[in-house]
Amino acid sequence: MESQKYAIVDIETTGHSQATGDRMIQIAIVIMKDWCIEKTFTSFIHPGKPIPLFIQDLTNITDADVKDALPFEAHADYIYELLQDAIFVAHNTDFDLSFLQAEFKRAGMPKWNGKKIDTVELVKILFPNSLSYKLGDLAADLNIPLENAHRADDDAKACAFLLKRCWEELLTLPLSTLEQLHKKSFQLKTNLSQLFFEALQLRRNQVQDDSNIIYYKKIALRKQSTHKKIEQKELNYPTTTDEKISLLNKKVPNFEERPEQFQMMDAIWRNLNNKSEVLIEASTGIGKTIGYLIPTIIYAKQNKGKVCISTYTSHLLEQLLSSEIPKAEKILGTQINVTRLKGKKNYIDVGVFEQLMRSKDSSYDETLTILQVLVWLTKTETGDLSELNVSGGGQLFIDKIRKSSDTQHQKKNRFDYYERAIDESKDADIIVTNHSMLIADLVRHEPIFHHIDGWVIDEAHQFIQAAVNRDESIFSFTNWKYLFGQIGLSTDNQLLSVFQKIALKKQRVPLSFFHQLEKNFIRMGELFDKSMQEILVSIKEIPRNTMGDTKQTAFLSELSLNKELLRNVSDVMQSWIDLAEQAAVIFKKDIEQIAPEHQLILEQWEYWVREFKVKLAEWEEIFLKANEDYSTWIELDRRNVPGSIRVLKKPINLAATIRQLFDPIRKNNAIIWTSGTLTVPNNDRFIANQLGIHNEVPLLKLQAPAHYYKGARAFIVNDMPDIQTVSQTNYIESVALAITRIVRTTEGRCFVLFTSQDMLRKTVELIQESELLHDYMLFAQGVTSGSRMRLLKSFQKFSHSVLFGTNSFWEGVDVPGEGLSSVIVVRLPFSAPEEPTFKAKSQILQQQGRNAFTELSLPEAILRFKQGFGRLIRSSQDKGVFIVLDRRIETKSYGVEFLRALPNISVHKLPLQDMVLEIEHWYNIKDEERKQVDKNEI
Structure with missing residues (x-):
């Protein structure tokens, strides 16, 4: 059999769209057979037009490089010949092949026809937990040589080696x-099925080594590693300063004594022992994490017990496990x-995945995600779904396979990653978890945290938000309609129709039963729609509280809703659930073995019935249970009703809930609450309360x-317009101008922090349209695709980059060293007055005769402001500027409170032009001169 020929192609162009006149400027083709490179071709191509500057910056290909190059027509015949009888391979075939086809057409040649492989699609399947699928990032992760990214010759070779690496992984x-993989690959966009088939044929002729694999109904999973018994070393706590210095100096590179860190260690050691x-x-710079790890580990080892460390975000949790705990070791x-413990929903339910995988009607995104999960299950030891990097559409599938409290399994099994993590925690010295998992212990039938000897609650201020998230309920019209659509009617081809056909064919369930079931279902849908229409009619009677131009919110208590109608929806839904469960019981009765294809339908039916039970509980919680400790409101977009209807119910006061969790613990254990931001000026107990x-x-x-903080300076731009006196458009223009000037002065590496997603989007769009930062990489939360941490990682990969963020970027983000030069605060981070939870809290304070601004709005904003500054200086060697564009910090009496919340650094109030010159000068002076300047200022 003749070896397969692969033509790995990469091109550079003047832009992204050949349809709008962009042309090729470089092409490279690598011919590979038997996984060896046989031939390469590379050439500059004259595009017949100037190369845009941002393309020159990206590719390092200039007009001078292509000045003497021939047009594509001169190479067309040879390129076409190279591609004959080959599988076309590229890292994003849609781009490279479409450009190439357009160039062939322009040269008067026929369209190239053949099979293609997209290495982006292939890598997503075979390396499903890669942080990025960009060629440069993959090359770095897989040790593939790539000296000059965005040059066709180097990129094509890297892509060829990537293809070979994928083959080896297969x-x-x-x-x-x-x-x-092979069975489902025919639904993919490129011809991966042939590659999978070749690998399958080869593997079938090899001896199989399954020593590290276990099987769940033909799904291969990585076998759990057996944990070796760790020998207990006798540890003594370093009580004196000299002992602490001796301990840390030996193992910490560039160790510098920090008395505050030692104070923290002693306080934690004392409280652990005194319970x-x-x-x-503990502010940034103290070494908070090591400050609590050393005493807690020693305490756990000495007492042969365990300490639980709880933090807020998955990023911080991973940082503890991958970096800080190894450092402590x-x-x-x-x-x-x-042991790492997370809430159930973080883990895969292998049983549910196996059921859904057998469905034949999967979309492309679902199919791709299924293949990713199949590969991932052969590698993961944790079953933690956050390890996966899936597309937006794939995320919907991931949500379906999360383990939930309602998942029904008869008993514990070795395929349950959640139970596995709990079992491992029994022998742990340290349990690392997140706040939401800890709060979930309140309602867990068998509490898992009742054998803990001490507690460290890191990022303690975020425990409040975690409690809100845990206790909130969200109703979404589109989610409910999606649920109705999964069941369908007997006249369509949805689940009810399929289930009814097999039940009648096997004479398991009477037709009259299905008639009653369908009658209830139709009635349930009618009552639901009537309820939604009543909400829409009622909200029109309420004066508009706008969030943007088209969005509207209103407290549910303000609407005159028909409680009897809402109760009827609940009653009819419960009747339908009872009938639907009964149908499944009748079908299974007296049958020892159900045909596999019927078993799949039955499992899907039971799955969606459980989902209806979850929705019923949600309906009753939101619409039928009144509780003055909760704020419930409706929000919608008038451009899309009823599709945009959402109802949210959130707790207002969580002190009682948190006390309920910790009061039993307080009797027997130490509790250490720590954070970089627990206090505000004039209110040290704001978070504690x-x-x-x-x-x-x-x-x-x-x-x-x-x-x-010697490397930090703060600037207030005092000639920005007052947003109260100018239009939003004019204000955004001023903000965009200030940002572009600051970014060019600091050469990027900049965070821009907003309080409004709408203002962020409009500012970014204006900057992009102006092309004033065309040679910078711009990443914007809510605009650029990807999670917060993926945006951050992308930002860190480029020296000339800017990251625009809202709420979640004000804290919990670490960019040490030269990765971050400046933080720009566009607006002081006050909560929007009409934000429902904030509004509800304010109303309660006002009813008590208290000042909602000084007791709630101002402290919250100052905390966020402190956290925003905390992004800038992460070590004593860091250097950066903190810039405030909001003039209220200077013109309002409360402005001084924000400045008092900052460390003791110099604050300069200057017009934009003067500030830019000052920053430019400060960045350019030599280190020794800067040190002298700072010394004089102090």
Whole structure:
């Protein structure tokens, strides 16, 4: 059999669209057979037009490079010949092949016909947990040489090696996984089925080594590693300063003594041993994480017990596991038995995945995600779905296969990653978890945190938000309609119709039963639609509280809704659920073995009935249970009704809920609450009170020494317009101008923090249209696709980059060193007055005769402001500027409160032009001169 020929192609062009006149400027083709490179072709192509500057910056190909190059027509015949009898391979075939076809057409040649392989599609399947699928990122991760990214010759070679690496990866997969990949690959966009088939044929002739694999109904999963018993080393706590210095100096590179870190260690050690409670505000620069890890680990080892460390985001949790705990192990010279625990929904339910995988009506995104999960299951030890990098459409499938409280399994099994994590925690010294998992223990039938000897609650201020998220209910019209659509009627081809046909064919369920079932279902849909129409009529009677031009919100208590109608929806839905469950029971009765294809239908039916039970609980919680401790509101977009209807119910005061969780713990264990932001000027107990922590619990405030912030300066731009006196358009123009000038002065590496997604989007669009930052990489939350952490990682890969963010970028984001030069605060981070939860809290305070601005709005904004500054200086060697564009910090009496919340650094109030010159000068002066300047200012 003749070896397959692959033609790996990469092109560089003047832009993204050949339809609008963009042309090729370079092409490279690598011919590969038997996974060896046989031939290469590369050439500059004269585009017949100037190369845009941003393309020259991206590719490093200039007009001078292509000046003497021939047009594509001169190479067309040879290129066409190279591609004959080959599989066309590219990293994004839609782009490269479409350009190439357009050039062939322009040269008067026929369209090239053949098979194609997109390495982006292939890599997504075979490396499903890669952080990025860009060629440069993949090359770095897989040790593939790529000296000059965005040059066709280097990119084509890298793509060829990537294809070979994918082939090697394919051959490591279990045979059953390969068979499943091949079976479903015919629904993909490119011809991966042939590659999978070749790998399958080869593997079938090899001896299978399944020693690291276990099987769940033909799905291959990586076998759990057996954890070796860790020898207990005797550890003693370093009580004196000299002992601490000796301990850390040996193992920490460039160690510098930090008295505040030692204070923190002693406070935690004292409270752990006294089983008492303490609040510790530890600013950036103290070394907070090592400050609590050293005493907690020693305490756990000495007492042969365990300490639980809880944090907020998955990023911080991963940082603890991958970086900080290994650092602590090195310092202490011992291994630490650590277990990571997350909430159920973070883990895959293998049983549900197996059911859904058998569906024949999957979309492209679902098919691709199924293939990713099949490969991932052969590699993962945790079953944590956050390890996967899937597309937006694939995320909907991921949500379907999450383990939930309603998932029904008869007993524990070895395929349950959640139960596996809980079992591992029994032998741990340290359990690392997140706040939501901890809060979930309140309602868990068998609490898993009842054998803990001490608690460290890191990012303690975020425990409040975690409690809100845990206790909130969200109703979405589109989600409900999607659920109705899954069942359907007997006259269409949805689940009810399919289930009814097999039940009648096997004479398992009477037709009259299905008539009653369908009658209830239709009635349920009618009542639901009537309820939605009543909500729309009622909300029209309410004066508009706008969020943007087309969005509207209203508290549910303001609407005159028909409670009897809402109750009827609940009653009819319960009747339908009872009948639907009964239908499944009748079908299964007295049958020892159900045909596999019928079993699949039955499992799908039971799955969607469980989903209806979840929705019923949601309906009753939102529409039928009144509770003054909750704020419930409706929001919609008038351009899309009823499709945009959402109803949210969130708790207003969480102190009682948090006390309920921690009061039993307080009797027997130490609780350490720590964060970089627990206090605001004039209100040290602002966060403590919201957490329900008693006033007698001491608060320790630790601030890094002044020299830690020697590389930081703050600027207030005092000639920005007042947003109250100019239009939003004019204000955004001023903001865009200020941002572009600052970014060019600092050469990028800039965070721009907004409080409004609408203003962020409009500012970014204006900057992009102006092309004033055309040579910078711009990443914008809510505009650029990807999660917060993916945006951050992309931002860090480029020196000339800007990241525009809203709420979640004000904190919990680490960019140490030269990765971040400036933070721009566009608006002081006050909550929007009409934001329903904030509004509800404000109303309660006002009813009590208290000042909602000074007791709620201002402290919250100052906390966010402190967190925003905390992004800038992450080590004593960092250097950066903190710039405020909101003039209220200077013109309003409360502005001084924001400035007092900053460390003791110099603050300059200047017009934009003067500030830009000042920053430029400051960045350019030599380090020694800067040190002298800072010393004089202090």
